[in-house]
Amino acid sequence: MPISIKAPMTREEAKKLRAGDSCLISGVIYTARDAAHKRLCELAEQGKELPLDVKDAVIYFVGPTPAKPGQAIGSAGPTTSYRMDAYSPTMIRLGQTGMIGKGKRNDEVIAAMKEHGAVYFGAIGGCGALLSKCIKNSEIVAYEDLGAEAIRRLEVEDFPVIVIIDAEGNNLYETGREAYLNTQK
């Protein structure tokens, strides 16, 4: 049975999750990808206020297609997360507790996750049409000039993810592959 998660998500909730857990996220999450992360970290470096509340935030690495009339959002699957590796440790230090993306993360990100208590969720890459069904509302909160890369506030309902890396550093990319290969011996 998938675990239901409310977003924003506290550090305590984040720490309970384990790599491999299937989860359904409901509540408010934010989108940000390369260009938005760069701006957020520059603001943080200058000690300025960020245009979103990072404390307990779950951030989805996504640049959706434009919504057609009557839609909340267009197709909206995850982008590859390693491009955010340069920024995620800062965001986690500032209070972020969840990241949604796909693909590997580097050691600095995992160290920050373990130190502060954050999890890395995976959504199924290349399934943007399906995932958009769980996004009920979308509004731009910053950086409209970035187009698809603007920061959006999303209201999601039962958004399906799987924990790839947990706050202890367990990694489904390693354990899942190893478990499968063990069945092939």
Add this chain to the structure above:
Amino acid sequence: MRELSAQKITEAVKKLCIEANCHLPQDVKNCIETCRAQETWPQAQEILDRIKENYEIADAQDAPICQDTGMACVFVKVGQEVHIVGDLTEAIHEGVRQGYSEGFLRKSVVRDPLDRVNTKDNTPAMIYYDIVPGDKVEITVAPKGFGSENMSQIKMLKPSDGLQGVKDFILKVVEDAGPNPCPPIVVGVGIGGTVDKAALMAKQALLRPADSESPIPFYADLEKEMLEKINSLGIGPQGFGGKTTALAVNIEVCPTHIAGLPIAVNINCHVTRHQKEVL
């Protein structure tokens, strides 16, 4: 000489951009179905089911299969007996501009790789022309997402590296990519030519139906062998483990220099898109 207006080219490119992004080609669907039937790992089966559900939703609702609607790679075979009335290249860019805007597709192109300002209409397209006999124009639009493009590699092997070097390099690229390019992937390989030709062949290999094989028996066997080896790595759909790491390996080859053995591997995701029209 047959005349063809540039306007007709624009209309075709516009239509192909929208179709390619919303409707997964049948050859890729066939591969996904075949792999689902052969997959034994429960988590992998579940992901392949979701992938199928996703392209069915996209089909039913004319929605983009993936939010990364790509850079528009356009391959044009121009018959030498056709006279295009108007500016052919501009007509193609205009088709991309209209397709991405009217089709609610994502604009993912920046005008300069370092200043990174979005062009806001997904132009320019990446256009490749071939002059061929006849009086037809064949246009293929292949939107290319960059999650997988970023996982592609090229290497100038030595002739002494030989067949083993080729096999090792293909496996290395897939292993390095791991979960990043949204497996199950389609692996396009270009062997021979020059550094640029190898890269272009690797991209062209992705235009060939995923459920087809090389017309050259030696390379058809190599495609089969490499698909089997890749699917023994255990990466699996999305990298969570399983058999289905790749849907297909397509190899294109070309003569090369006595001193060289260029090889390029262009990775594509399970949303391998290509649509063609002959005018």
